[in-house]
Amino acid sequence: MSSAHYQALESQTSDEDNEDIERRQHPNHPRSTTVKTTAPHPMVRKGAVARRRCLLPLAGGALFFIAFCYFTLSGETRITLGLGGGSEDSEEGSHRGLDSIHFRPLNESLHICSESYEDRRQFMQDKPQSDYGLLPIIYFVTPTYPRREQIPELTRLAHTLLHVPRLHWLVADDQEKCNDFLDTLLNRFGIPFTHMVSPMPIKFRNEKPAPRGVANRRAALQWLRQHNLTNGVLYFGDDDNTYDLRLFSEIRKTQRVSMFPVGLIADYGVSGPVVRRGKVVGFLDSWVAGRRWPVDMAGFAVNLEYMAQYPYVNMPYKPGYEEDLFLRSIDLQMNLIEPRGNNCTEILVWHTQTKSKKMGMVRLESKYLDERSNLGALLLNLKLMGVASTTENEGRNALISKNGKEKAHSYFLS
Structure with missing residues (x-):
């Protein structure tokens, strides 16, 4: 067990990032903002008009250059230059209003409480550990927070993960200080793990609903970036969900982004892709709210090599839109989605919830x-x-x- 402190990364953002994220807010969302402009000062010194005339050709040339770059350069090149212009589905409307407080670069400081890369499990699924050496690693991200049900739910989840070979468990706790009891518990299971703390920023704690779990997942994304991991699969797994062991075999095959239905979601009792002829053509979800990707957090997995192509991967502090905006930050397109779970006909993960009570x-x-x-x-x-x-x-x-x-x-x- 070790302890380390990762300093904040330098801010990385682009005009396209902010514009693209802002477009997806629901039109009626109360946090829409208006950008105010300030009128120029009425006092102008003599000679300013002549100088403006001299600057006009230069300004025109600069505008021409920017327009040329925008319409001729590739989307990734425009992002690198900060010119914006990411890809959009033609049928998508423009929804502005997501204020910048909810969209931040991944620059939080990250404290590692303890971690272990040693897999002390001898057998998984009736086979010795050595039989699984060539499988891609699943980075299983679990956001958690102090509550009466925290330890029993993590214990229950651990006894599912004990059966999954080649898995690294990233447990991100929403509190300021490390929990020694949780450290001991995670080490006892023998699963390779990283236990980190990443509290929700104070400014979001009084929001209703609060963006719970976002700071935790952002910390895990930062951990993956700082370790330059490009071989493996990322999956966000809450501590109160129920997982079929077949899910892990399915998501391990992910080439870009795989998706599958999640049971017990809202009014329909399910959320997931609609598949025709082996291709995803839409989504069944009882709360769309303008989201391009109306899926549950447990309903997709991402290949790390694919994700590494997008330096602005993010999960903004926007309750209800975390999945949508994360998938947009990696430029997901419909034709890239890989349907899993027998063409999305089987439920391999359930959004079970434990009723929380006071201590x-x-x-x-x-x-x-x-x-x-x-x-x-x-x-x-x-x-x-x-x-x-x-x-x-x-x-x-x-x-x-x-x-x-x-x-x-x-x-x-x-």
Whole structure:
């Protein structure tokens, strides 16, 4: 286990990036902005008119050069030069209004709590680990945050990932400091992993809805970039989803971007591609809201070699549009999508959700949390997990039962 701190990357952005991201906001979204311009100062010194006349030919020549570049250079070259002009589907409308606060270059500082590249699992799917040595690695990104259900959900997910060969688990926690208990837990499983913390910026925490999970996923994207990884497959897997093991065999084949349906999504109960003659032609999703790619975060995988072609890959802080804007940042086109899951006829991932509750409270005097019973160690572990805590003056007094009858805990522990 090791600890490292990655400094923020230099800002990388382009006119096309900002224009393309801004176009996709829903027309009725409340965060639309208006750019104000300032009128020139009315006082002009003598001779300014003559100078303007001299500058007109130069300005005209510059405009001609920019226009020439825009219409003749390739899209990637225009991005590099900062001229904008990324590809757009002809039927897509122009939706402006996504303010720049939600679109940022990947420049957050990133703190690594611990990581291990050693795979200590001996067998996976009844085969020795050595049999899987040539498979592409799946980089499985899991955003998480402190709550009562965090540890049990990560434990449940880990016991799925234990069966998946050639996988590196990127666990990004939404908090300021590292959680030592989570470090120990992740190391215990023996799965290669990186545990990092990347808290949501304060300015977004009071938004409703807040862009939960974005800072975590952006941190993982930054980690991939800083390690210059181009061999493998990226997949965003939440800690409360349910995964069929066949999903991992499917996404490992991804050449550019693969897609597949996700069960238990909103009104339709499903979200995923519509496929005809082996090609994706549209999407079935009950909340489109102007999104070009109306898919769930768990419904696609990306080849890292393909993603590395796009230096402005991003996931803006825009609730509900994270998937759409991420896929647009890698210039996804319909004809590049690879349908998986038997031509998108099978559900290999379910958007299951656990109902979150407040941390449990056990009213019990601290003097009884000693070695006279198991309760001291048990409740300490639950506190470290964020599941339950003890108090001496709040809530219902802890009762212990025997033979169907309850008595105060002091009766048994004194």
